[in-house]
Structure formats: C-alpha cells, structure tokens
Amino acid sequence: MKLIYLTLLTCCLAGVTPLAAQQTVTGRITDPNNEPLIGASVLIPGTNAGTVTNFDGDFELTVPSLNDTLLVTYVGYETLREPINGRTEVMFLLREGALDLNAVTVTALGIEREAKALGYAVQEIDGEQLDRVKDPNLINNLAGKLAGVRVTGGGSGIGSSSRIVIRGESSLSGDNQPLFVVNGVPINNDNGNNGGGNGNMAADYGNSAADINPDDIETITVLKGANATALYGSRAANGVVLITTKSGAGKRGIGASFSSNTTFERPLRIPEYQNSYGQGAGGQFAFGDGFGAGTNDNIDESWGPAFAGNPLIVQHNSPTSSGLRAGDFAVRPRTEDGQFADEATALPWTAAPGNIEDFFETGYTTINTVALYGGDEQRNFRLSYSNTANEGILPNTDLSRNNLTLDVGQNFLDQKLRVRANANYINSSSDNRPNNSYGTENVMYLWVWFGRQIQMNSLRDYWQPGQENIQQFNYNYNWHDNPYFTMYENTNAFDENRLFGNVNATYDFTDELQLMVRYGLDTYDELRTGRRAWSTQRFPRGQYREDNIFFQERNADFLLTYAPQIGETFTATISAGGNQMTQERRFRRTSANELAVPGVYSFNNAAIPLVNNQFNSRRRINSLYATANLGFRNFLYLDLSARNDWSSTLPAANNSYFYPSASLSAVLSEVIDFPAAVSFAKLRAGYGQVGADTDPYRLLGYFQFSSNTYGGQLLGTEDNLLANANLKPERLNTLEFGADLRFLRGRLGLDLTWYNNVSRDQILQVPVSQSSGYGARYFNAGEIESKGVELLLNGEPVSRGNFDWRVNLNFTRARSTVNELAPGIESYQLSSNYLTVLARPGERMGDVYGTGFVLIDTETNERVTVDDVADIKDTYAHLYDANGFPVRDPNLRRLGNYNPDFQLGLNNDFRIGNVDFGFLWDWSQGGVIMSRTLLIGGTSGMMAETAEYDRETTDFIGGTTRVTGVSELDRNGVVATGDGTYVPNTTALSARDFYWSHFNRDNETVGMYDATFLKLREARIGYNLPREWVSGIGAQRIRLSLIGRNLLLFTENPHFDPEVFSYGGGGIVPGVEDMATPSSRSFGFNLNVVF
Structure with missing residues (x-):
C-alpha cells in the first residue's frame, strides 16, 4: 500500500x-x-x-x-x-449581446462535448454552488438542486450515509444508487460492513463518496439515462455522477486560495413528549434499587404518578444518609439480610420538560482548505490540503478528515504528448460513531423509555463510586444503559486511509488522430474498533472487537479517437477503446465477547475464546466500446455508442453482454427563423441499453467456516442460498425525449425531459421449498418500468448594473411500476425492517405494507380495509374484543408508497453591488414514512399523544376512526355479537391498556405519516470586500458570508424530520424512521480568500 x-x-x-x-x-x-x-x-x-x-x-x-x-x-x-x-x-x-451557444459539458469517459450536440439530458453544478453552503457529505450538497435526483439521509448524526437515486428505482436486487466517477475513473461509494452482528447493533460509518472535499470540485455532471451512461458499462445502470476536480490546467503564474467554513448545529426536530406523568405503572412509583425492589422501579414506562401536586417520591438520584445516591446499589451499605442500611430522601416529583433536548449538544463543523496552483504553457499544478473537524450533536461523537490532493500536468514534444496525474489521499477517523435502530446500544432508543421526571444532569456522573470501569450508575438497571455511559464507554471508532487517483497520457499522432491511455486506482484500508464496558446490557462482562476492511479497484483504459476534417457541412468524431476493471474486497472481524479485566480492551484480555469472521471477494469486468459523434451544419447531431462487457460474476455462457445507444439532437433555431424572443430551440431523442451483472459467488455454492471445531477441524456450513450457474445479466432499456428552449438572449430557459426505462431479467433471490435444504435461490425474472418528467426553468428576471436576480427551478415526477415477476410469484419482498416493502405486478416500486386494526362498515356489517385516512367513512368503526381491546388484522395491507409524488427545488440568487444573498427551498410532496418512535413511545406513555386526556378521570372506551397517530376517543367502536351483527363497545380500559393496544408496535398502520415536507435547505448572505481594502495584503478577492442549512421545516409530522430514514442491514431503509438521530439545523460563516 x-x-x-x-x-x-x-x-x-x-x-x-x-x-x-x-x-x-x-x-x-x-x-x-x-x-x-x-x-x-x-x-x-x-x-x-x-x-x-x-x-x-x-x-x-x-x-x-x-x-x-x-x-x-x-x-x-x-x-x-x-x-x-x-x-x-x-x-x-460592453454592448448588449447574444446568447453563448458553445458551452461545453463533461460526458461519459470524461469527454467534453458541446451541450447543444447532446441528445440526452445532463445537468451540471459548478463548484461555486457547492462552496456556498457546504455539507461535509458531498451527496447532501446535491439535495434540491437537480431534476430527477432524490437524496435522503440516514439518521445517524454527523458523517452518516446518504442515499442518492436517479430517475427512480429500477432494480429489485440492488440499492439503485449511481456510479461515481472522478476525473474519468470510477470510485467506490459503499459504506462497507455496518459493524452489526455477533451481538452488536449496526453503526453507520458513512458512504465513501463523502470522502471527497467539496472545495476540490470544479464541476459535477449527472448523467441520467442509459443513452448517456452506456459507455460506463454495467455499473452505470442507475446513472452516473461525474466529478471533475480543480486543476492547474491553463493557469499562468502562481496563485493561492484559502477557505474556511464553520457551522454550528442543533437538532432540527425532536419528538414531542408529554409532561404530565412520570415513570412507573398504575400511577405508582418509588425507587428501590432499579431492579424491582421499590414500587415499579423495574418498569421503564411512563404510566406512573402525575406531576400535579408535586408529591415527594424517592428517585434514583435521591441522596442517602450514607452520602451516596439511591441508585448506587453496588456500594450502598447493606444489613445482614441484604437490605439497604441507609435511608434515601424523597425528592419532589416534577416534570423535566427539556431533559432529552438537554442531552443534545451544540455540534460544530469546520472545513479549512488551502490551495496552491499555477502553470504556464507547458506545465501546471494544483496542491490542496483540507481539514474537516466535526463534533456531533450527540455527546462524544466526532468525525475528522484530512484531504491532500495533488494534480499536475506536463506537455511534451511540442504539446503532442500531454500527461496528467492526480492523487487524492484521505485520512478519516472518529472516536465514536453512534449505533442505530432499536436496541440498547442506540442512545435514541432510550428516549422512548425515559421517565419524564429524570433530570439529565443526574446521570452525567455515570460510574458508581469506587466502581469505575465495573458498574454504571442508572435510573433503571433492568432494561437500559445510562445514556452518557453509552456514548462515552460503548464506542465505535474507526480509522481509514484512502487513496484514489489516476495517471493518463494523451498523444496526438496527427491533428485528427489521438490516443489516450489511463490507469486509475481507488483503495482503502480501514480499522474499526468497538468497545463495550462492563455492566453493559448486551455485554455484562464487556466486549472488544476489531474489523479490518480492505477495498481496492483498479481501472485500466485506452481510447483511440479520430476526428477527420471533412468540411464545414459535416463533422465527425469516432472513438474506440477498452477498459479492464478489477475489484477486491476483504473483511476480517475478531471479537472478545467477555473481558477478564474491566476497562482493558485487548484480545489478550479475553475471558472466553475469540470469535473470528472473514469474507473475501474478487471480480473483474473486461470491456470494449466504441462511439461515433456525427454533426450536420451545426443543426443535426447523431451520437452512436456500443459496449461489450465480459463479467467474471456470470457463467461462461452468459458472461458476455452487448448494449448499444443512440441519440439525436436537432437545433431548430439554426434552420427556423423564430421570433426574436426565441434565442435557441433544440429537440432531442435517445435510446440506450445497459446490462448489469451480479455480485461474486452466486454461481456455485460455498462453505462458511466458523471458529468452532470438531475433532480438531474447523466446522463449516454451506450457504443458505442456492446458487444458479445459469444467471443472465440484467437489462435496462431507456427511451428519452426532450426539449431545450431559451428566450430573451438566454435570460429565460426551459429544459423538459420525458423518459421511459424498462429493466428486465432482474436477478432475484426467491424462497424455495424447505425440503431442498436451502432457504432461497437466485434466478432471472421480473420487469420494472420507470416513467418520469423532469423540468428545469432558469431565469434572470433582473439584470442591472448594480442589481441581479437569478432563479432556478427544478421539478421531478417519477413512477416505477412492477410489470411482472416470475411465474407463480405474486410478490417479492424487498425489505422487512419493521415495515414490509413488497414488489407486486401492476403496483408501484416502493409500496409498503403492514398490519392494522379490523374495521367494520356498520351499514353492511362487513369488514373493510382502509389504506388511507381519507378513505374512512362515518359508518366505519373499529372492531373490539370482549375485553375492550381493538382487534388487529394480521393480514398485510398496503399503507402507501415511500416515494414522493413529486419534488421541486427553487433557488434564488440576488446581487446588490458587493452584497449577494440567496436561498434554496426544497419541496417533497407525498410519500409515507412509518415512525417506530411514535409506536414505541405511544405504548410506553412517553409521547405527547398519550396525555391528551386525563388518565385518572377519563373513561377510555376505544373507538377511534383515525388510522394514523391514534389518540382520539369518539366511542365509535363495535363488538361482535356472534350472529353477524355488531353492537357498540362499552368496555373501558385503563389509560395504559388503551394506548398500549392502540399504539401496538406490530400495528404499523398507526405509525404512518405523510412524508410531505417543505424545507429551507440553504440560505446565505455574502459580502465581497472592496478591491482597495484587500489589495493591501496582496489578495485579489475576499468574501465573507453568513450561511444556514435546514433552517426551516414545514411538515405535518410533529416528531421528526420525514427526510431522515432508518439505517440497517448495511444501508438506508426507505420509509422507516427507527429511533433515528435528529437531523440538524446549522448556522455559520464562510470565508474565501484568493491571492
């Protein structure tokens, strides 16, 4: 390395x-x-x-x-x-002028083309737009700025993964994310193994594209359809994000720049909790030892005494006559019969309304970048260093990243030979990444079981006196860990060293014939360490583990280009090339699941035998491709391309797959005399096909070895998945039509695209008969069709000498439908993380299913199924059993779709003299999300909904007609009589039984929310210091700005940001919020200096 x-x-x-x-x-x-x-x-x-x-x-x-x-x-x-x-x-x-129609953009393989010649939709963002309001994760900077692109984040705080999907979902087996390409060479965007398993919960270590420093980016170009991405092969089936980094190319003299960006973060939205009742059950609570020795002190629910009247009650932090706390059970003096010998003082029983908010800290992010660059006619360079320092809103969470980037170019042989090399070295590290999902290792899990009377400061001293590294101090020892103990002692650290870059050389044999050769590398080593202290719920005797992760991808390319000079009427550029991609992954884990000495984290301190796991994989794709770009009179442009891949992950009979593309661009304004207001008019059409292979080792069965032995030999088990030696590549076909219109010398522009994608021969994992000895099998089946409309509107309503106003609007409406599955298969399960995501013929991709209560139409005495609250009629009533509990229907029902109906981004930029300001609004309409926080917090009595009625005096007779967020009492429930008719329900429940049964965690319907939101994604105001102020220090430009991100959120969901999804299974789980860390609202400033 x-x-x-x-x-x-x-x-x-x-x-x-x-x-x-x-x-x-x-x-x-x-x-x-x-x-x-x-x-x-x-x-x-x-x-x-x-x-x-x-x-x-x-x-x-x-x-x-x-x-x-x-x-x-x-x-x-x-x-x-x-x-x-x-x-x-x-x-x-300067005189008023015409529109510049010769703008160029970066396309596949890093080739620059005139935008007017392209027969497919591309969208480009320059580095300045990314620099205005930075996010440490590059992907988050794209949210709201691109048509046809959806960005969602995982709820893991700083450094968490983000998911990007272009033109909807087209695969039943993959994550539907695009290929990332930097300076023409693909790079990895995985998040690797999530650290889960072997008793540990998953942690989100971020996605690899986030390693790129936004300050180093010149442009980002998004290729959306197969006709634009075909040259990148099978991995580009979901689109391509092309990143071109800054260089010294074309520079003269020496220049330098410095930028500093600092923001401060607070939670954007946290759940609304009730503040009327505390911990306990049946209105009773008194702390004994946290295990059950007191009155309901082993209960973690909030059905305890009311705060009204401020009664005095012994609590976990009550002082004792021995000078200890009531919760210091391990060191408090005891009598011979084991009872505590000291006495605890009762404290006022009062609500702590801000206790959970108090736990969050003010996080900060600082990104400092310094760059040196220059060049002349023969050579150029750019060297930059960036440091990113994050402290999260959760205590003791952090992220540090150091980027060193070097780009050099040199011309030889009278500029016939041009050599360029760039290298990006990144060191990323963290002392702690928070765990995710439902369980004691995730501190967010605690907040749905956290007594409303608990003052957060009472838990900061989280060791019992004299029991450091041995026994934690807590308010409840039966179920939970102290939140500060979790964040400071149960840590997930990592340290990663990554290098990616390429060396390329271009030689001009003649003015018409050119050869480019390139070698690219992306490789990283990562060490992850997990520590679990003694007295942890999951590991009472502690744990230590290490994960060693290695990834390497090598790409070797050549491209021969012939561009004959054939007159002004016709133009032609013909290219042929090839690529070899080799990829290798290694994963090693060693765990000590009990520690002999507390607080010593070493495998030499293991109290029981070590547990070892490992996984290796290798794959290779060899490719040949060709393109032809033909032009006629600056009016008509025809692009043709073809590629053939040979994949090592497919059987020999099917490992070769060919796919073509063609696109046509007609610049009508070159041949039609439009009115003066029409500056430019272009129509485009394209068709393309992309093939996709599969992961390694799906053709033949393999054994997985464990650390267990029999007769001195390691034991192995055959994989539960039945391999298939006859797999074929998936196929994605894209048809696209579009128009590019510009008016008033380019001050108003409209770009409209319609597309239709059809993906066939999906590689599915479907269940097989248990008698086969396997659980599932891979085979080709299924067809998904994605249709959509994308609209871009750019305008300059005002352009005066001292005032400019520019506006950009992008609109996306996408639909993906499952046309067919395999014969005999009625549905295919994509996910089952608390909410079931099913693909069914004739239904949309992203449909979610769950269970709900039985509803009776009292007019017909028939059961009805309601998927949306808007469909409920006045005659519908919930069915209750004889004990007054609602009857749950175990059959899955469709609860909605996690994809939005449409997305809209609106960006406004203003300049008044030396002052500029702007804001970006991001609107996502429709879609659903299921909140596990609401379901669990409702059953535990924590959520605000559970205190809408007085628990002591209200007659809790169930009968709500609401489907989501149940808490209304309207007495419209019925009970079956046994003869096919129903009578009103009159059986009352306790408050706890009522809410527990209605917010049942297995009743996903109640947890559903509309995912619509409107967010002020970015806001900024900047000032360019006058030239006479900055020239004295040798600077050319100094700019100061105040910035904000996620400043405002409008949504019907009172508890969380609907943009934050759950994280599990190595990726983001759309449609589910599961004890997620809140997203952040950030404020800060930016300084840019150019010398």
Missing part, C-alpha cells in the same frame, strides 16, 4: 517547476451610456486570475504578464476579449 501511495505522488510531483512574477492592471467597465457595470467579470482565459468590478465599475487585477489577454463578461452583454498590450490602465465598453 505504501508503495502505491509513493508511486502516484511521485508521478504527480514530477512536473512542478518555478513560475514567473506578476504585475497589476487597473481599469473601468461601462455600458454604451457610460454607466458603470457593477459586478462585471474580468479574468485571464485559462487561469484562475480574475476579479469583479466595484460600484464605480472599476477593477484591479494582478496578471502574470502585460502581454496577456483579458476576458470581460457580464450577463446580457457581449463577451469581450482584448490584449493588454503592455498597458497598466484600460477602459472597456
């Missing part, structure tokens, strides 16, 4: 040489009326040197040479190029 690091870094450093001195040019820019143009851009083409004019239209620019050329631009005006010709003072006049 060290040799690989040194080799790439040596290649990168090879071309760096000293560069020239610089001089200063001043000037003014005006319009034809001699009015100053404020904010006009002045730069040297191909360099980073640039500035903007002030209120008087004046500028000052440091240039490498007085022989350079200045490029002057202003929105709505002609672009001006003028040599300096030795002058130190210049004057420029």
Whole structure:
C-alpha cells in the first residue's frame, strides 16, 4: 500500500517547476451610456486570475504578464476579449449581446462535448454552488438542486450515509444508487460492513463518496439515462455522477486560495413528549434499587404518578444518609439480610420538560482548505490540503478528515504528448460513531423509555463510586444503559486511509488522430474498533472487537479517437477503446465477547475464546466500446455508442453482454427563423441499453467456516442460498425525449425531459421449498418500468448594473411500476425492517405494507380495509374484543408508497453591488414514512399523544376512526355479537391498556405519516470586500458570508424530520424512521480568500 501511495505522488510531483512574477492592471467597465457595470467579470482565459468590478465599475487585477489577454463578461452583454498590450490602465465598453451557444459539458469517459450536440439530458453544478453552503457529505450538497435526483439521509448524526437515486428505482436486487466517477475513473461509494452482528447493533460509518472535499470540485455532471451512461458499462445502470476536480490546467503564474467554513448545529426536530406523568405503572412509583425492589422501579414506562401536586417520591438520584445516591446499589451499605442500611430522601416529583433536548449538544463543523496552483504553457499544478473537524450533536461523537490532493500536468514534444496525474489521499477517523435502530446500544432508543421526571444532569456522573470501569450508575438497571455511559464507554471508532487517483497520457499522432491511455486506482484500508464496558446490557462482562476492511479497484483504459476534417457541412468524431476493471474486497472481524479485566480492551484480555469472521471477494469486468459523434451544419447531431462487457460474476455462457445507444439532437433555431424572443430551440431523442451483472459467488455454492471445531477441524456450513450457474445479466432499456428552449438572449430557459426505462431479467433471490435444504435461490425474472418528467426553468428576471436576480427551478415526477415477476410469484419482498416493502405486478416500486386494526362498515356489517385516512367513512368503526381491546388484522395491507409524488427545488440568487444573498427551498410532496418512535413511545406513555386526556378521570372506551397517530376517543367502536351483527363497545380500559393496544408496535398502520415536507435547505448572505481594502495584503478577492442549512421545516409530522430514514442491514431503509438521530439545523460563516 505504501508503495502505491509513493508511486502516484511521485508521478504527480514530477512536473512542478518555478513560475514567473506578476504585475497589476487597473481599469473601468461601462455600458454604451457610460454607466458603470457593477459586478462585471474580468479574468485571464485559462487561469484562475480574475476579479469583479466595484460600484464605480472599476477593477484591479494582478496578471502574470502585460502581454496577456483579458476576458470581460457580464450577463446580457457581449463577451469581450482584448490584449493588454503592455498597458497598466484600460477602459472597456460592453454592448448588449447574444446568447453563448458553445458551452461545453463533461460526458461519459470524461469527454467534453458541446451541450447543444447532446441528445440526452445532463445537468451540471459548478463548484461555486457547492462552496456556498457546504455539507461535509458531498451527496447532501446535491439535495434540491437537480431534476430527477432524490437524496435522503440516514439518521445517524454527523458523517452518516446518504442515499442518492436517479430517475427512480429500477432494480429489485440492488440499492439503485449511481456510479461515481472522478476525473474519468470510477470510485467506490459503499459504506462497507455496518459493524452489526455477533451481538452488536449496526453503526453507520458513512458512504465513501463523502470522502471527497467539496472545495476540490470544479464541476459535477449527472448523467441520467442509459443513452448517456452506456459507455460506463454495467455499473452505470442507475446513472452516473461525474466529478471533475480543480486543476492547474491553463493557469499562468502562481496563485493561492484559502477557505474556511464553520457551522454550528442543533437538532432540527425532536419528538414531542408529554409532561404530565412520570415513570412507573398504575400511577405508582418509588425507587428501590432499579431492579424491582421499590414500587415499579423495574418498569421503564411512563404510566406512573402525575406531576400535579408535586408529591415527594424517592428517585434514583435521591441522596442517602450514607452520602451516596439511591441508585448506587453496588456500594450502598447493606444489613445482614441484604437490605439497604441507609435511608434515601424523597425528592419532589416534577416534570423535566427539556431533559432529552438537554442531552443534545451544540455540534460544530469546520472545513479549512488551502490551495496552491499555477502553470504556464507547458506545465501546471494544483496542491490542496483540507481539514474537516466535526463534533456531533450527540455527546462524544466526532468525525475528522484530512484531504491532500495533488494534480499536475506536463506537455511534451511540442504539446503532442500531454500527461496528467492526480492523487487524492484521505485520512478519516472518529472516536465514536453512534449505533442505530432499536436496541440498547442506540442512545435514541432510550428516549422512548425515559421517565419524564429524570433530570439529565443526574446521570452525567455515570460510574458508581469506587466502581469505575465495573458498574454504571442508572435510573433503571433492568432494561437500559445510562445514556452518557453509552456514548462515552460503548464506542465505535474507526480509522481509514484512502487513496484514489489516476495517471493518463494523451498523444496526438496527427491533428485528427489521438490516443489516450489511463490507469486509475481507488483503495482503502480501514480499522474499526468497538468497545463495550462492563455492566453493559448486551455485554455484562464487556466486549472488544476489531474489523479490518480492505477495498481496492483498479481501472485500466485506452481510447483511440479520430476526428477527420471533412468540411464545414459535416463533422465527425469516432472513438474506440477498452477498459479492464478489477475489484477486491476483504473483511476480517475478531471479537472478545467477555473481558477478564474491566476497562482493558485487548484480545489478550479475553475471558472466553475469540470469535473470528472473514469474507473475501474478487471480480473483474473486461470491456470494449466504441462511439461515433456525427454533426450536420451545426443543426443535426447523431451520437452512436456500443459496449461489450465480459463479467467474471456470470457463467461462461452468459458472461458476455452487448448494449448499444443512440441519440439525436436537432437545433431548430439554426434552420427556423423564430421570433426574436426565441434565442435557441433544440429537440432531442435517445435510446440506450445497459446490462448489469451480479455480485461474486452466486454461481456455485460455498462453505462458511466458523471458529468452532470438531475433532480438531474447523466446522463449516454451506450457504443458505442456492446458487444458479445459469444467471443472465440484467437489462435496462431507456427511451428519452426532450426539449431545450431559451428566450430573451438566454435570460429565460426551459429544459423538459420525458423518459421511459424498462429493466428486465432482474436477478432475484426467491424462497424455495424447505425440503431442498436451502432457504432461497437466485434466478432471472421480473420487469420494472420507470416513467418520469423532469423540468428545469432558469431565469434572470433582473439584470442591472448594480442589481441581479437569478432563479432556478427544478421539478421531478417519477413512477416505477412492477410489470411482472416470475411465474407463480405474486410478490417479492424487498425489505422487512419493521415495515414490509413488497414488489407486486401492476403496483408501484416502493409500496409498503403492514398490519392494522379490523374495521367494520356498520351499514353492511362487513369488514373493510382502509389504506388511507381519507378513505374512512362515518359508518366505519373499529372492531373490539370482549375485553375492550381493538382487534388487529394480521393480514398485510398496503399503507402507501415511500416515494414522493413529486419534488421541486427553487433557488434564488440576488446581487446588490458587493452584497449577494440567496436561498434554496426544497419541496417533497407525498410519500409515507412509518415512525417506530411514535409506536414505541405511544405504548410506553412517553409521547405527547398519550396525555391528551386525563388518565385518572377519563373513561377510555376505544373507538377511534383515525388510522394514523391514534389518540382520539369518539366511542365509535363495535363488538361482535356472534350472529353477524355488531353492537357498540362499552368496555373501558385503563389509560395504559388503551394506548398500549392502540399504539401496538406490530400495528404499523398507526405509525404512518405523510412524508410531505417543505424545507429551507440553504440560505446565505455574502459580502465581497472592496478591491482597495484587500489589495493591501496582496489578495485579489475576499468574501465573507453568513450561511444556514435546514433552517426551516414545514411538515405535518410533529416528531421528526420525514427526510431522515432508518439505517440497517448495511444501508438506508426507505420509509422507516427507527429511533433515528435528529437531523440538524446549522448556522455559520464562510470565508474565501484568493491571492
């Protein structure tokens, strides 16, 4: 590994040489009326040197040479190029101009193409947009900014994984996430093994794309359809995110930049809890020892005494006559018969309304980046270092990341040979990543069982006196761990070293013939360590584990390009190339599940034999591909491509698969004389096909060895999945039509896309007869069809000398439908994490199913099934049994779909002189999410819904007609008489029985919420310091800004952000919130300096 690091870094450093001195040019820019143009851009083409004019239209620019050329631009005006010709003072006049139609964008394999020639939809975001309001996770920066793209986060706090899906879900077996490509080379975006298993709960260690420093990004281009992604092969079936990093290419002279971004985070939304009743049962509680020696002190529910009247009750933190706390059971003095010899003092029984909010801390994120860059006609370089430091809103959670990026380029042989190399080294580490989901290792789990009387400060001293590293102090010892003990003693640490980059060389044989060769590498080693202290609920004698994770992917490419000069009427570019991708993964885990000496975390301290697990995999794909880009009179463009892959994970008879694509672009404004208001008009159409292989080792059965032995030999078991040696590749076919219209010299633009994707031969894992000895089998079946509409609207309503207003709107509506499954299979289960996600023929992808209460139509005396509260009629009533409890229907019913009906992002940017401000709204309409927090917190008496009625005086006779968030009493329940008729329910329940039965954790219907939300995703206000202020320190530009993220949230859900999903099984589980860490609202500032 060290040799690989040194080799790439040596290649990168090879071309760096000293560069020239610089001089200063001043000037003014005006319009034809001699009015100053404020904010006009002045730069040297191909360099980073640039500035903007002030209120008087004046500028000052440091240039490498007085022989350079200045490029002057202003929105709505002609672009001006003028040599300096030795002058130190210049004057420029700009006239209203036309639309620039020659913009280029990055496409597959890193090839730059004119945007007007593309027959498919692409969308590009420049680095400046990412830099405005940063999120440490690159993927989160894309939310709300791209049509056809949905970004969701896992509820794990800082550094948690994010899920990105382009144009809906098209696979029944994968996570539907796109391929990430940096500078033409694919990189890994996995989150690896989640650390679960062997008694441990899962922890979210983040997704790999988050390693990229946003400050290093030049542009991000999203390729959405198979006609755009076919050249990347089978891994691009779900789209491609192309990232181009900053370089020194085209630069002259030496430049430097510095940016500092600091934000402070607080929880955006936490659940609403009741503050009328405390811990206990039946209105009774008194602390004894936390195990049951007192009155209901082993109960973790909140059906205890009311706070009204402030009674005095012994509690876990009550002082004792021995000077200890009542909860210090291990050290309190005892009598001969084992009773406590000291006395505990009763304390006022009062609510602690902010106790859970008090547990959260103010987190912060600081990202500092410094970059040095420069170049001349023959060579260039860019070197940057970035440090990211996070402290989470949960105590003792953190994330540290150091990025070192080097990019160098060198021209040889009169620029016929161009060599470029870039390397990105990242060290990421954390002392603690929080656990997820339902269980004692997740501190969020505690909040649905946490007595409403508990003052959080009473638990901060979490060791019993003299029992450090041996026995924790807590309010309840039967079920839970002290929350501070969990966060500070039961930790999940990791340290990862990653290197990715590539070396490429391009040689021009002639002006028409070019060869590019490239080698890319992405590799990382990661060590994860887990510690569990003595007295932990899951590991009473402690635990220590280590996970060693290794990943490496190597890509070798070549591309031969021929671009003959065949006149002005026709243009042609023909390319042919190949790729070999080799991927290797290794996972090793060693666990000591009991420790002999408390507080010593070493395998040498294991009290019982160590447990070992491991997994290795390798795969390879060999590919050949070709493209042809044909043009006619700057009007008609035809793109053709073909690729053939040979995959090692498919059987020899089916491991070769071919897929083509074709797209057509017609620039109508080149041949039709539109009204003057129409500046540009283009229609496009495309068809493409992508094949997809499968994971390794699905063709033949294999044995898994354990650490157990028999007769001195390791024991092994055959995998429960029946392999299939006849698997075929999946196929995705895409048909796309679109239009690109621009008006008023480009001040108004409309881009509209309709697409239809059909995915066939899905590789499914379906159950088989138990008599076979296996649980399931892989085979090809199924068809999914995805349709959607994407709309982009860009406008510049105002463009004056001192005031600009730009607006961008993106709209997405996507639907994925299951057309068919295998013969004889009526449904296919995609997930069963508390909520069942099923694929059924004729139904949508993302449909969720669960159980609910039995409803009776009192007019017909028939059972009815209701999937949505809007469908309930006045004649419907819940069925209750003879004891007054609602009857649950065990049959699954459709509860909705976790995908939104549509998404809309609206971004506004304003500039007034040197001040700029903007905001991004993100609206997601429709979809559902099921809250486990509501279900469990409802049964435990914690949630606000359980105190809407007085528990002592209310006659709790069930009969609600609400489907979700049940808490209303309307007496509309019925009981069966036995003769097919029903009579009103009159049996009263206790408050605890009523809410426990209605918020039953197995009754998913009650936990459903509409996932609609409107969020102020980003907001900022910035100020560019005047040139005369900054020139004294040698700077060209200094910008200060105040920033905010997730500042406002509008949703009907009172308890959590519906954008936060559960995390489990190695990935994000859509449609489920399961004891998730709250998302954060952040405020802060940004400083950018360019020298």
